[in-house]
Structure formats: structure tokens, C-alpha cells
Amino acid sequence: xxGIFSSRAWNKIWTYRATFLLGLSNxxxxxGVALVIALLLGIIFGLMATSGKKLxxxxxxxYVEIIQNTPVLLQMCFLYYALAFSxxxxxxxxxxxxxxxxxxxxxxxxxxxAGIESVPKGQFEAAQSQGFGYLGRxxxxxxxxxxxxILPPMVNTIVNMIKNTSCLYIVxxxxxxxxxxxxxxxxxxxxxxxxxxxxCGTIFFLLCFPLxxxxxxxxTSLKQRDRKTDxxxxx
Amino acid sequence: xxxxxNVNKYFGDLHVLKNVNLEVAEGEKLVIIGxxxxxxxxxxxxxxxxxxxxxxxVYIDGRELTSRNKVKLVRETxxxxxxxxxxxxxxxxxxxxxxxxxxxxxxxxxxxxxxxxHYLDVVGLTDKAHVYPTTLSGGxxxxxxxxxxxxxxxxxxxxxxxxxxLDPETIQEVLDVMIKLAEENITMVVVTHEMGFARQVADRVxxxxxxxxxxxxxxxxxxxxxxxxxxxxxxxxxxx
Numbered sequence: 001x002x003g004i005f006s007s008r009a010w011n012k013i014w015t016y017r018a019t020f021l022l023g024l025s026n027x028x029x030x031x032g033v034a035l036v037i038a039l040l041l042g043i044i045f046g047l048m049a050t051s052g053k054k055l056x057x058x059x060x061x062x063y064v065e066i067i068q069n070t071p072v073l074l075q076m077c078f079l080y081y082a083l084a085f086s087x088x089x090x091x092x093x094x095x096x097x098x099x100x101x102x103x104x105x106x107x108x109x110x111x112x113x114a115g116i117e118s119v120p121k122g123q124f125e126a127a128q129s130q131g132f133g134y135l136g137r138x139x140x141x142x143x144x145x146x147x148x149x150i151l152p153p154m155v156n157t158i159v160n161m162i163k164n165t166s167c168l169y170i171v172x173x174x175x176x177x178x179x180x181x182x183x184x185x186x187x188x189x190x191x192x193x194x195x196x197x198x199x200c201g202t203i204f205f206l207l208c209f210p211l212x213x214x215x216x217x218x219x220t221s222l223k224q225r226d227r228k229t230d231x232x233x234x235x
Numbered sequence: 236x237x238x239x240x241n242v243n244k245y246f247g248d249l250h251v252l253k254n255v256n257l258e259v260a261e262g263e264k265l266v267i268i269g270x271x272x273x274x275x276x277x278x279x280x281x282x283x284x285x286x287x288x289x290x291x292x293v294y295i296d297g298r299e300l301t302s303r304n305k306v307k308l309v310r311e312t313x314x315x316x317x318x319x320x321x322x323x324x325x326x327x328x329x330x331x332x333x334x335x336x337x338x339x340x341x342x343x344x345x346x347x348x349x350x351x352x353h354y355l356d357v358v359g360l361t362d363k364a365h366v367y368p369t370t371l372s373g374g375x376x377x378x379x380x381x382x383x384x385x386x387x388x389x390x391x392x393x394x395x396x397x398x399x400x401l402d403p404e405t406i407q408e409v410l411d412v413m414i415k416l417a418e419e420n421i422t423m424v425v426v427t428h429e430m431g432f433a434r435q436v437a438d439r440v441x442x443x444x445x446x447x448x449x450x451x452x453x454x455x456x457x458x459x460x461x462x463x464x465x466x467x468x469x470x471x472x473x474x475x
Contacts, residue, residue, distance in 0.1 A: 131387075
């Protein structure tokens with residue numbers, strides 16, 4: 001029944017394909033909203049980290065270190081159960097958005113910080129000496145130069161976030177992995193373990209593989225461009 | 236035009252500027268010389284608040300420069316040319332020159348481009364308008380950087396060791412541009428090790444050592460009869 005080659009098991013998956021599509025759609029929605037939150041947090045804390053203002057740098061540091069050095073599962077449990085039992089339940093959907101957004105935001109902040117720091121100090125000074133304020137400096141001069149450094153690791157972070165939607169399983173989410181689990185353990189639908197997880201994994205792979213490939217390609221072309229500029233300089 | 240009043244600057248415990256007082260008149264060409272680590276660059280960087288003094292006052296054009304008004308006041312009055320050129324590598328030469336005029340000085344794209352071509356002509360690089368800075372030689376990049384500074388049409392241009400990062404061969408092409416510039420009524424403050432340039436262009440030379448101004452005078456005074464022992468030592472070493 002549960003065998004990987006059992007046609008009955010595969011048929012059952014096809015019959016209940018809507019479950020997987022629903023999981024996929026929930027995962028995408030969660031990832032989408034969480035991405036917006038993560039980008040906002042990442043930009044805010046990334047800019048704070050590079051502001052040179054001690055207090056802002058410290059606040060950003062604390063956020064990043066706490067989030068990066070505790071398990072995302074714990075953060076989700078905290079947001080969901082700790083708040084639920086103190087009477088401020090957020091509901092599973094909002095928990096998903098927030099937990100993943102805050103978690104990924106810390107990684108985004110680091111990616112953005114590294115990108116900004118990759119731009120030579122002279123660029124900031126040239127812009128400042130021309131009379132650009134902070135926003136003008138960032139918008140016209142710094143971000144266009146750091147974006148190529150930021151994009152590849154940012155896409156990798158997004159890939160991780162898509163996979164991390166599956167952690168919502170711990171608080172009873174409706175994401176792809178949670179629904180797959182309900183499916184294989186369900187009274188009417190249960191049993192097709194191998195096929196179900198293969199399908200679930202395939203969907204994740206089809207989502208993530210193109211993105212990571214894109215990131216790798218970006219990175220390679222970036223390196224090639226740098227090499228070209230270097231030779232141009234020597235010439 | 237520029238006035239530094241009792242300016243002190245610390246980097247941590249390091250006292251890099253010790254009570255510096257200095258006035259630069261409108262249209263004056265002031266050259267600051269001295270050994271490395273003497274505070275020359277810090278002095279000139281205090282004039283546009285790339286470094287904010289730890290204590291003391293900086294006045295530009297009669298107005299005190301503060302961390303509050305620095306963006307606006309610097310935009311209106313000063314430009315800077317750096318040792319490492321600091322052209323924007325993601326923009327063509329033309330875009331480098333028109334960015335500040337269009338975004339900060341309310342010029343139309345057409346006006347800004349006319350201005351850019353005018354100053355590209357001054358530095359002799361009109362044919363490079365559409366290339367990216369990284370494809371140019373150091374000397375060419377620095378000439379573009381000078382053109383970029385000119386495009387702001389500021390009354391003051393600060394030069395922070397503009398030829399120190401250049402090949403010996405290309406130093407002269409940059410100096411030639413600066414000599415040409417010195418004929419205009421622009422206030423120039425130049426930190427440099429080029430004594431020939433100082434002699435030819437400076438109205439006044441300032442010698443700094445260990446964060447202090449040791450001696451100020453005309454180029455003739457400096458290169459013929461410096462008073463201070465430290466200045467004699469320095470000149471003896473640097474002039475071959």
C-alpha cells in the first residue's frame with residue numbers, strides 16, 4: 001500500500017491532488033507575505049547596521065544575533081503558543097507570516113549590510129562631498145553598486161525561506177509539508193508515504209531549483225564582469 | 236571664504252589636529268604641504284565636514300558649518316577631488332558629471348550635459364563622455380573627477396592629494412589641468428607633495444607637521460628662506 005511502486009498509492013495522490021495544490025498555494029502565500037516583511041526588516045536593519053551610529057548599529061546587531069542564534073522552530077512556537085496561552089493568539093496564518101518574516105529578515109539584514117559594506121568608502125565620501133544627503137547617496141550611488149553583491153545571496157535566502165515554510169508544521173500550519181503530513185496520516189487518505197513525500201519534495205525542488213540556479217548564474221556572471229573590469233584597469 | 240577657528244580633531248586617543256587656525260580668502264590658491272600623518276588631509280576634510288572637528292569652528296562663506304547644515308552648505312559652496320578619484324563606476328563619464336547638477340542643482344538634463352561637455356573640454360576628454368570610468372587611466376580618471384567637481388560650479392574646490400595615486404607619467408597631465416584652473420577665480424585648497432606645483436600656483440603655502448600649522452608664507456618665502464627647522468628638513472628631503 002505504501003510502497004513506492006504501488007500504483008494504488010500514486011492513484012490516491014492524483015485523486016487528492018487538490019491537497020497538494022492547496023499546500024503549494026499556502027506555502028507560496030506565506031512565503032510571499034513573509035518576503036515583504038523580511039525585505040522591509042532587512043532594509044531597515046541593514047541600513048541601521050551601516051549607519052555608523054552606535055545605538056542603531058547595536059540594535060541591529062541584537063536583532064540579527066538573537067534571530068540567527070535561536071532555532072526558527074522555537075521562534076514559531078514562541079510566537080504561536082507563548083502568545084496564545086497569554087491570550088493574544090495571532091492565529092496560524094499571521095504567525096507564519098510574522099515568524100518567517102522576522103527570521104528571514106535577520107538574514108536579509110546581513111545580506112544588505114554586506115552589500116553596502118562592499119562599496120568602497122570613497123564612494124560615500126564622493127557623494128557626500130557633492131552634497132548628497134543620506135537618501136540620495138544610498139539611492140543614486142551606493143545601492144546601484146551593492147545590488148549586484150546583494151542579489152545572489154538574497155535569492156539564496158529566499159530559497160531557504162520557501163523551504164522553511166515547512167517549519168510551520170510544528171504549530172499546525174497549512175503549508176505544503178503540513179498538508180502532506182496530514183494526507184499520509186489521514187484516516188481516508190493515509191498510507192501513501194513514499195509517493196506523497198516524493199511529490200511534496202518534487203514541488204519544493206521545482207520551486208527552489210530555478211531560483212538557486214539563477215543565483216549561481218548571477219554570481220558567476222558577476223565574477224566574470226569583475227575580472228573584465230580588472231583587466232581593463234591594468235590595460 | 237573658508238575659516239578654521241581653533242579646530243581640534245581626535246581619532247580615538249590620537250590628537251590629529253591641534254588647535255588649527257586658518258583662513259582662506261576668496262579666489263586664493265592655498266597649498267598645504269607637510270609629512271605624512273601631519274593632518275593635512277584631515278584639515279582639508281574638515282572644510283567640507285567629511286571629518287567633523289572634535290572642537291572648534293569652521294566657517295564657509297561667512298556661515299558656520301555644522302552637522303545640521305553640512306549637506307546643504309557643502310552642496311552650495313564646495314567640491315572635492317580625491318586621491319583615489321572616486322568616480323562612480325556604475326555610470327558613464329557623462330552621467331558622473333551630470334548626476335549632481337541634475338539631482339542637486341536643479342539643472343535640466345540639457346543644461347547639465349552642456350555644462351559637462353564644457354568642462355570635459357577644459358580637461359581635454361570630450362571623447363570619453365560615453366565610456367565607463369574603469370576603462371580610463373588614472374590620470375584620465377582624475378581629470379574626469381576634476382571636471383565633475385567643476386560641474387557643481389562651486390566657489391571652492393578642495394584637492395586631497397590629487398596626484399598621489401598616479402603614475403609619474405600621468406601626474407603632469409593632471410597638474411596641467413589644475414594650473415589652468417588656477418587662472419579662474421575659484422578658491423583652491425590643495426594638499427600635495429608636488430613642490431613644483433606649489434611654487435607655480437600657490438598664493439600661499441602652509442606647512443603642517445604633527446597636527447599643527449608650523450609655518451605659512453608665500454612660495455618664494457618657503458622655498459628660499461623657510462624659518463622653521465622642521466620645514467628646512469622637510470624641503471631638503473623632498474626637493475631633489
